[in-house]
Amino acid sequence: MTDEYNALIKNGTWVLVPRPTRVNIVQSMWLFKRKLCSDGSLDRFKARLVANGKSQRPGIDCGETFSSVVKPATIRTVLSLFVSRCWPIHQLDVKNAFLHGDLSETGHNIAYLLLYVDDIILTASSTALLQQIITSLSREFAMTDIGPLDYFLGISATRNSEGMFLSQRQYALDILDRADMSHCKPCNTPVDTQSKLGPNGPPVSDPTLYRSLAGALQYLTFTRPDITYTVQQLCLFMHDAREPHFSTLKRVIRYVRGTVDNGLQLFSSPTTKLIAYSDAAWGGCSDTRRSTSGYCIFLGDNLLSCSSKRQATVSRSSTEAEYRAVANALPKLVGSVISSANFTHLSPLLH
Structure with missing residues (x-):
């Protein structure tokens, strides 16, 4: 708790002001959790001071909410490109979840930072750039460089001769x-x-x-x-x-x-082809007669994203169901192109 509080004070997370009249006060609360190693053993204890969302009134105290978490498909995309490019990658642990500060660094190389609340995965096109960014972040925020990526968000990342193996x-x-x-x-x-x-x-x-x-x-x-x-x-x-x-x-x-030892293998392979496959099961739901759409997106040999979801409306034919499946997969394919645009020249294909 002391480390958390000191980090919040150092970052200037809040400013004390007189309590306004006739306004709702959003309360705070402490959360305590244990950070575990990949084998389930205890790594360390962590304390977090957070706002109590139950004390907020939507539309009055807030218009929308934002969760500082990266999507799984983005993580797979960056890890796939990191494996193929043989870039250095490190994991950083932030002392608190309120990342309030300004960074001003310029450069002509490429770096990707993945943020999940207070866990950071950082990869860059060179070791020098990686260390430069870590130094800059450490000056602004209280954080620890854990070292090369090994275990994050309950996922074990193991380097092997083919690339990287992800296991839960x-x-x-x-x-x-x-x-x-x-x-x-x-x-x-x-x-x-x-x-x-x-x-x-x-x-x-x-x-x-x-x-x-x-x-x-x-x-x-x-x-x-x-x-x-x-x-x-x-x-x-x-x-x-x-x-x-x-x-x-x-x-x-x-x-x-x-199959407890199964996982996802990321291969070191050419990344010039971004391929999406889509399919549909027409009228698969026996109660609503709605169809089910499915898609999977590959960057080279690596799976980036996959989904299986019931369609919103009833399709009158299998052809209509297939077109709806394509329409559902296409935005995901475009999103993957945008996420990977800085890395390589991609040739997106949809099947």
Whole structure:
């Protein structure tokens, strides 16, 4: 707590003023958490002073909210380009989450900084530029250079002869422990393709546990695209989970139990081709008759983004459903081109 408070004071995060009359005061609160190593052991304790969002009134105290987190697809894009270009990459830990300050550095090289609340991944086209940026950040903010990227956001990043392997093994083990299924019998597939989930069946006895496990599996899809579709289907019923849904969720966990060492391999490969594949299952939902769109985007040999999502309206033909799937994938492809524009000349393709 002392380190957090001192960092806030040093950065000039706030200014003390007389309390205004007839205004809502947004309260603050302390959050405490443990930072773990890749093997699940304790690394250090952290304390954070944050604003209590429950004391805010939307439309009066705030018009919109902003979360300083980077998207998974952006992380995969930058890591893919880092592996292909053999750039240096470091992880930085910020003393507090209020990054209030000004930086004025100029240069003609390329650097990417990925921010997730108080965790930073920094990569640059040269070691000199990387160290220059770290020095500049350290002058402005209280932070620690942890060193070359190894473990971040519960994801283990291991360099190998082919590039980099991303794994959430410890996170998967934590899910198994939370579900009390650490010693369950593994399953070869995550879902039964012959049946579809619907709204029928008795309600689950513990809806909170269902939502907790489904949300945890959703984060596991960062390095496990093989369970993306099934998890997306499970998340459709978070508001009214039934026993058949819980049975399917347990099957996914049994599948994770047998594939706990699986992950996402990023290859060091040419990055001139950005390719998107899209598909649609026409009328796949037996209740609403809406179709399901799916897409995946590759930069060279590396998967950047994938999604499986029910379409907003009913399509009158399989052709219409396919066009809607293409329309859903195209903005993601364009976004990937923009994210990668500074790195290389790309040739986007959509199939």
